[in-house]
Amino acid sequence: MATREYSFYPGCSSEKKTSASNYMVSVESMCKTLDVKLNEIPDWNCCGASIGYAEGGELPRTVMNARNLALAEEDSPGQDIVATCAACWLGTRESHERLGKDETLLNDTIESLKEAGINYEHKPEKNIRHMAEVLIEDIGYDEIGSHVSKPLEGVKIAGYVGCQTNRPFGIHGESYENPKYLDKLVETLGADPVEDYDQKVTCCGGALAFSEPEKSQNQIKKILESAYDFGAEMIVTPCPVCQMNVEVYQDQINKAHGTKFHIPVTYYSQLMTVAFGGNAKEAGLNGNIIKAKKLEEIAAK
Amino acid sequence: MSNTAMVKKYRNDFLREVEEKVEEGDWVRMCMQCGVCAGSCPLGDAWEHPPQEIFMMIRAGKREEVLGSDSMWMCTSCYNCIVRCPRELPITHIMHGLANYAHRLGLAPKANPTRRFAKIFWDNIATSGRVNELKLSLGLYFMDGFGNGIKKALAMKDVGLGLLKTGRLDPMGLFKAGGIKDKSGLQKALKKAREIEDTRKGY
Numbered sequence: 001m002a003t004r005e006y007s008f009y010p011g012c013s014s015e016k017k018t019s020a021s022n023y024m025v026s027v028e029s030m031c032k033t034l035d036v037k038l039n040e041i042p043d044w045n046c047c048g049a050s051i052g053y054a055e056g057g058e059l060p061r062t063v064m065n066a067r068n069l070a071l072a073e074e075d076s077p078g079q080d081i082v083a084t085c086a087a088c089w090l091g092t093r094e095s096h097e098r099l100g101k102d103e104t105l106l107n108d109t110i111e112s113l114k115e116a117g118i119n120y121e122h123k124p125e126k127n128i129r130h131m132a133e134v135l136i137e138d139i140g141y142d143e144i145g146s147h148v149s150k151p152l153e154g155v156k157i158a159g160y161v162g163c164q165t166n167r168p169f170g171i172h173g174e175s176y177e178n179p180k181y182l183d184k185l186v187e188t189l190g191a192d193p194v195e196d197y198d199q200k201v202t203c204c205g206g207a208l209a210f211s212e213p214e215k216s217q218n219q220i221k222k223i224l225e226s227a228y229d230f231g232a233e234m235i236v237t238p239c240p241v242c243q244m245n246v247e248v249y250q251d252q253i254n255k256a257h258g259t260k261f262h263i264p265v266t267y268y269s270q271l272m273t274v275a276f277g278g279n280a281k282e283a284g285l286n287g288n289i290i291k292a293k294k295l296e297e298i299a300a301k
Numbered sequence: 302m303s304n305t306a307m308v309k310k311y312r313n314d315f316l317r318e319v320e321e322k323v324e325e326g327d328w329v330r331m332c333m334q335c336g337v338c339a340g341s342c343p344l345g346d347a348w349e350h351p352p353q354e355i356f357m358m359i360r361a362g363k364r365e366e367v368l369g370s371d372s373m374w375m376c377t378s379c380y381n382c383i384v385r386c387p388r389e390l391p392i393t394h395i396m397h398g399l400a401n402y403a404h405r406l407g408l409a410p411k412a413n414p415t416r417r418f419a420k421i422f423w424d425n426i427a428t429s430g431r432v433n434e435l436k437l438s439l440g441l442y443f444m445d446g447f448g449n450g451i452k453k454a455l456a457m458k459d460v461g462l463g464l465l466k467t468g469r470l471d472p473m474g475l476f477k478a479g480g481i482k483d484k485s486g487l488q489k490a491l492k493k494a495r496e497i498e499d500t501r502k503g504y
Binding site: 018019021044050058064108112113115163207215248287288 | 324343344347375377378379380381383384385393397398400401404405409414415416417418419420422423424426427430431432434438441459460463464466467468469470471474481482483486487489490491492493494495497498501502
């Protein structure tokens, strides 16, 4: 089997000792099994996230993403860029699209980046993709299934797709309102998808979990409640912000509302690593604040 | 003062001002007032004026009410309004653009927590090139002074400890430089970008 190779944009939350460092650990394990080679963009910078808009205007935000695009092309010419973070993916792809449409923006970006000694050349054919797209479109469920050595039998999992992995770009062939790829992936790994999970594309509040905690926690409460209502034992997500927001505020929500939420929130890559026979450490399970006991048990088998 | 300059330049043609100065502002006249955006927004209840109302207020020349509103600052960037809008207005981007414009003119509500957090966030990444999560959270907690900061930090203590114990927060983050290697290159590029944008927009 030929090695698949991509230019890789890991993003700020993937670094060691940051909020999604365990996501990265599991992505590395997953890619090892799938024979996917990730070429990290040298000296990549932040995408500006969405919340950067207030102070960073359109041009400064575009410049940040164009710097990464230029560094990626220089390091791994012609390769698709893959991001594991929803915001990184969105920011990079959005900037790339705008650079292709708006000549003034393109020229201003080129001029700005010259200050950093970077020569930006626009490559319209460059694809900026989310890891979920690589899994579904390039590798496919069948091949993923062929690596399953420890099926996640009997685990009921709610696929929480969230916002930015789903909108505005989405995964080819999936709807915005009811994307099914996480459910299909859960099924491929031998677990039971919670197909009635009606809050699968509800926003967790994103960055407003910091600045407007009450309003965001109302959102998170809905996302958790629905998972419980339909019998989920675990939530799975493709987004680092979704993962963090839905996991870490459960205690605060419990205190405010008298609820008893205590449900693990995992990444798809953690499920895959365990189903592929990896151990708990390789799946980054030590990074989950609410322990994914069922996964730990399967990993220890 | 840039705000006075804009008022003088556009008199009461606020729609034209938005079309020329606000990111994706030229879409505003395309809104057909269906309200799907308002019904689709996760924080819809928190908006004093939902997007379709903001669009109509722009057309009606209600400049101060729009730019001084905290409504746009309720946007979580979930893109639900964008994918549902029957006329395909990039509503999320217009809201970001309006918020940015109001902030740059000094008209945005001073106390709005998202405005302040967004500024701390941008300064954080524009300096070092990558997010420093500890500095970012502490910057937010302590923005209203030391006493308030301690209170907020204590309220978040358990969340922080959970992240710390699982290796998802760097306790030394305050003292580490971190970030990218070519900070100075990035800073220069961003400075240039700001200059160009300011000239183009007449700030």
